[in-house]
Amino acid sequence: MVQGAPTREVGPVELAPQMTVGELAESLGVAAVDVIKGLLKEGIFANINQTLNYKVAETVATDMGYEVSELPQSALARPAGLRLKADEGALRPPVVTVMGHVDHGKTSLLDAIRQTNVTAREAGGITQHIAAYQVEVEGQKITFLDTPGHEAFTAMRARGAHVTDIAVIVVAADDGVMPQTIEALDHARAAGVPIIIAINKIDRPDADQEKVKRQLAEQNVLVEEWGGDTVCVAVSARTKEGLPDLLEHILLVAELEELKADPDRKAEGIVVEAHLDPQRGAMADVLVQTGTLRLGDVVVAAESTGRLKAMYDDRNRHVTRAEPAMPVKILGLGSVPQPGDRLTVVADEKAARSIVEERVRQRQQEGRAAAVSLTNLFDRIQTGQIKELSVVLKADVQGSVEPIRSSLQKLEGDNVRVKVLRAQAGSITESDVMLALASGGLVIGFNSRPEPGARRLADLEKVEIRTYDVIYKLVEDIEAALKGLLEPTFVDVVEGHAAVRQVFKLSRRGTIAGCAVTDGRALRAAQVRVLRAGEKIAEDRVAGLKRFKDDVREVATNMECGVALEAFQEFAEGDVLEFYRRERQG
Numbered sequence: 001m002v003q004g005a006p007t008r009e010v011g012p013v014e015l016a017p018q019m020t021v022g023e024l025a026e027s028l029g030v031a032a033v034d035v036i037k038g039l040l041k042e043g044i045f046a047n048i049n050q051t052l053n054y055k056v057a058e059t060v061a062t063d064m065g066y067e068v069s070e071l072p073q074s075a076l077a078r079p080a081g082l083r084l085k086a087d088e089g090a091l092r093p094p095v096v097t098v099m100g101h102v103d104h105g106k107t108s109l110l111d112a113i114r115q116t117n118v119t120a121r122e123a124g125g126i127t128q129h130i131a132a133y134q135v136e137v138e139g140q141k142i143t144f145l146d147t148p149g150h151e152a153f154t155a156m157r158a159r160g161a162h163v164t165d166i167a168v169i170v171v172a173a174d175d176g177v178m179p180q181t182i183e184a185l186d187h188a189r190a191a192g193v194p195i196i197i198a199i200n201k202i203d204r205p206d207a208d209q210e211k212v213k214r215q216l217a218e219q220n221v222l223v224e225e226w227g228g229d230t231v232c233v234a235v236s237a238r239t240k241e242g243l244p245d246l247l248e249h250i251l252l253v254a255e256l257e258e259l260k261a262d263p264d265r266k267a268e269g270i271v272v273e274a275h276l277d278p279q280r281g282a283m284a285d286v287l288v289q290t291g292t293l294r295l296g297d298v299v300v301a302a303e304s305t306g307r308l309k310a311m312y313d314d315r316n317r318h319v320t321r322a323e324p325a326m327p328v329k330i331l332g333l334g335s336v337p338q339p340g341d342r343l344t345v346v347a348d349e350k351a352a353r354s355i356v357e358e359r360v361r362q363r364q365q366e367g368r369a370a371a372v373s374l375t376n377l378f379d380r381i382q383t384g385q386i387k388e389l390s391v392v393l394k395a396d397v398q399g400s401v402e403p404i405r406s407s408l409q410k411l412e413g414d415n416v417r418v419k420v421l422r423a424q425a426g427s428i429t430e431s432d433v434m435l436a437l438a439s440g441g442l443v444i445g446f447n448s449r450p451e452p453g454a455r456r457l458a459d460l461e462k463v464e465i466r467t468y469d470v471i472y473k474l475v476e477d478i479e480a481a482l483k484g485l486l487e488p489t490f491v492d493v494v495e496g497h498a499a500v501r502q503v504f505k506l507s508r509r510g511t512i513a514g515c516a517v518t519d520g521r522a523l524r525a526a527q528v529r530v531l532r533a534g535e536k537i538a539e540d541r542v543a544g545l546k547r548f549k550d551d552v553r554e555v556a557t558n559m560e561c562g563v564a565l566e567a568f569q570e571f572a573e574g575d576v577l578e579f580y581r582r583e584r585q586g
Contacts, residue, residue, distance in 0.1 A: 013068050015057050022048045022252050024057050028066060031256065033229035038063055040227070047225045048252070089262040093134065093141035093325040094254035095163055095287065097153050098198075099184035100170030105200040108237035109170055110146055116243055131273040131285035132327030133314035137247045142254075143287070143325045145272065154187050156270070156340040157438035163270050163287060166253055168196045168246070173207035173234070177215035183431050185219055186422045190390070190439045194253050197223060197232040198246055203239050261324035266345040267291035271301055271337045272327070282306075282333040286322075286343055293322040297345045298352050299330075301337040303359055305352040308332045387416055389482065390441025392432045393423040394448040400471070401425055404446055407475045416482060427534065428465060433457045442466065446474060449536070452519055455494050466491075492580045496520020498555075498563065500575040509544075511569040512562045515577060522555040522563065526579040530568060540565040542579075 013027055021039070025032040032048045038060040039046050046052070054070050061068045100106045113135060134143050145164065156163060167188035171181055188195050199212050213223050213232065222228025231249050235242035267288055274284040284301065286293070293299075298307050309332040313319050322328040337343070346352050391408060395401045405423040421435055428443055428450035434457070436443050443450075443458070445467040450458065458465050468474040502514035515522070524545040530538040544564035545552055555561040563577060
């Protein structure tokens, strides 16, 4: 079958005498990249905004298997707005999250879009921070989520809140792709949402758009004009150049996605932000996802409930209803919910109390659901809970990354595959753990160790971190887990870290490290890794642990102690002692 060809029988498609690549793709019901590929076969290089005449459009459409005819002149007037299909719900505005590296202009871009798309009378009230707002472009609305960045985006996904329809990644034209840019791309791709690249600061004298596109290509992001399928728009938040083009592309991508919701059912939404107002009580910024939220509705958000006393739109105006994709601030909940909590409308306050009581009971009985690990992977595959194993891979050097990634992507089990979300050199960070958490996956390290913050977050959120120093053992373990053949194994459970502040050389007792416990606890019955500048230089067992002159079994965070190891003596100020124990898993 020709790529982009219709998968079902379709009637004749009427095409205008002139139309852009994007409009042709929309008319055919295919992705714009498929039309671009069809044009390349005809020797025509075009981007999504390129205008085509009827003859060219007819050739491409016919090659795809469509029967086409020219639209009569009398029918060329396009009705305003988007047409709705009643049996599939109404089309709704897209929800857009803007992410990118710090100082690349994300906030400035959001401010510029909002200032450009509200009336002068309303412009005075847009300086305060709000979690979400809508703009209107040629009669069509776009909802923007103003989050702190990809961390908030991923934290909401980790709580099961799939809010975003389109991710706009901002890259500064004078700075190029930076580490947080790559992280934002990873998180957006893991979420499976369309990506639009906004190259910002094009008004700067040292702006270099081609350099940015090359760097994006190195991250497997190929923009449309380079033959890829990623929309790329040049903008300047300062001069507002390119903003209309960016908004038009957002609407085009949204139209291709056919985003729909039923406005007539009971409302459901997601809490984007929440706080306790000293005068008014619990306030929550809510994004309605389906149905229509009305003043007076009884709602439940996790274990918080209440009747809506007031609703405000993104310009702080009182409203009585909110339709799909509309952000509103609500008043009336009895307690402050968490970002990512699902909000639902229920019949009455009795039903709300019953739901909350049941949720509290389940939480107390069950605790947190078991996270994905290699030891429970096969069982979860067999019960149909997962269809792919998401992996965040970190290695000591870039030369190790690609062969491991390639080996993992070739692995398959019964109806399950391995999906590598991120593959980079460096230590394991909190961002790696959050990406694994949000995607229901795990973190694999090859000669790469977790930073203390990453280890604490992984322990808290029950995300498995597996570390290896032999590639074939790493690959074998994952292959065995996919097939249910993994033998029970032992993992290292980190109990705490202590920083060496002074070194004492005693004639009879050897060398003692005078330490301060920085997190967790130091245990006498523990094994210890000695880390210098983040690298492991020794591994040993505790021979003695003292508080002043007393032998003790453990020392808590922020307390000082003396540590002696069985064999290692070469302590240096600044070393970090990592206390851990071996635990059988599986």
